[in-house]
Amino acid sequence: MTPRMLKIATRSSPMALAQVERVRVELDAAFPGLRVEVVPITTSGDRHLGPLSQLGGKGAFTKEVDAALLDGRADMAVHCMKDVPGDRPVPAGTVFAAYLKRDDIHDALLHPGGRRLEELAAGTRIGTSSVRRVAQLGRLYPELECVPVRGNANSRLARLEAGDVDALLLAVSGLERIGRSDAVTQVLDLETMCPPVGAGVLGLQVREGDEQAHRYAAELADVGTWRQTTAERTLLHVLQGHCNSPIAGYAYTEPDGRLSLRARVFSPDGKTILDAHEWADATQPEVLGTSVALTLLRLGARQVIDAIPH
Template identity: 60%
Template sequence: MSTIVRIGTRSSPMALAQVDRVSALLRAADPELTVEVVAMTTSGDRWTGPLSDLGGKGAFTKEVDAALLGGACDLAVHCVKDIPGDRPVPEGTDIVAFLERDDVRDAVVQPDGITLDDLPEGARIGTSSPRRAAQLALHWPHLLPVPVRGNANSRLAKLDAGEYDALLLAVAGLERIDLTERISQILPVDAMVPAVGSGTLALQCRTDDDVTNAYARALRHEPTWLRTTAERTMLSVLDGNCHSPIAGYATLDDGTLSLHGRVIAPDGKTVLDASGRGTDPEALGTDVAAELLRQGAADIISATA
């Protein structure tokens, strides 16, 4: 009898596309493996109000976490940027692998192909990300960030219905649902510093499930593991949550990590930047966070809590 691995996931088109990628990698490693998908709608998917009213980004992971702990699935697939940075994953589970990182950049989707620089004063830009909204205020203060909820497909439908003049979405997400033709502009990482964990998928297992842990660990991409660990360590030390306008982006070159962290006030008028280099991702993330805190990051973060 072949081994069965049940993958728990959100039921959105993007989440299911992500699971298809993981399933293909698992089957390539073991053609005899049977993979089943356990899809569910999370409270974050159902809720139409501010995510902060549900406790933040954990609203997209807690039902999947509960299914994993309860034995309804064996492996959870999460976007790293949806995993809360201000608290550990549930006891009894571990994140054992990050897949090779996809594009980290943010994209502008505008029906007429107009860039942010050329949009008129007061144009409505759909985003519910404090990080994106704050950097929009910094570089494009003539534009108006407007909250938007729902998965990428529903957000695009709202844009097409005229509720917004443009959207800010992740390039990686649009790639995963084969909608890159909707992109009108890709923003450089020095202007729109990415979210911690952008473009990265995490594999989470029960700690005591040796079989599934072995399958998941075999998919771990070490450079992505190092880069993402540095970013998430910085986020954890800053005690960042879904309200916090925090950005972080690490690169790896010849074994040396470089990390750029940014904390920015919602109005874009106060910008704190810190960078560092090193070989230990946790030490690097801690050092960059410490420099941001020295500059006053705690005041900005607490003001948005």
């Protein structure tokens, strides 16, 4: 018998609430009559506008949501997988039961004058706090100036409109979720801007042993996304990068069914770049993620990562 209500915890930003709405719509289609209550939580990462390293990294966006799941205030949590730490296990007592079908993994340039990245003048102020984006811009466009900009996508767009920065770099998927695809000037190719692990993926986290919540999540699961995300997060776990480590990578399914994983480790200025790209049977994502990580470590990734202050 379908329970009367499912409580879903999420960050309280407009984008996070839009993500939960997608989950609610998909649950409604799969389980008619199920009532969903959203439990919005303002995390320490949302409140703090300084470097994430001051809060211990990406976990600043997830730990309060995890707590709501563990103490019973919620039955499920929705996370952007790019915000979930990959260098340590998920909190004991919880598990990611499903990943939804993946959204766009590209980054986008937003410029009020409609200019493309290669058309920007030296000294143009690019708003981003992502060490991954800063490193890749430094590699290809060292003449541009990166300006730290934290906060949710809406607040960053407000900073751009106020003239605090000349342009922004944001995720295409995030802009689509808040209905601001119109702001995109240029979608950057994956060679120019390799995405973060978990880009475009929404994960459904539940308590271990909660069979009902597992059943709901499983109905929304996408097998291809599960394999891709597992390969990527295995890579991150083996590399043991910290929040200041510019690490990028994405997996995809080839037409012949094999799973491919491309990954890069950068120095903060982008002058050092380690690159690995391998393939494996689609049913062995952990093997692929581990193999690519070990290749990067053989190339010197440990020394690059450990040399970065955090």
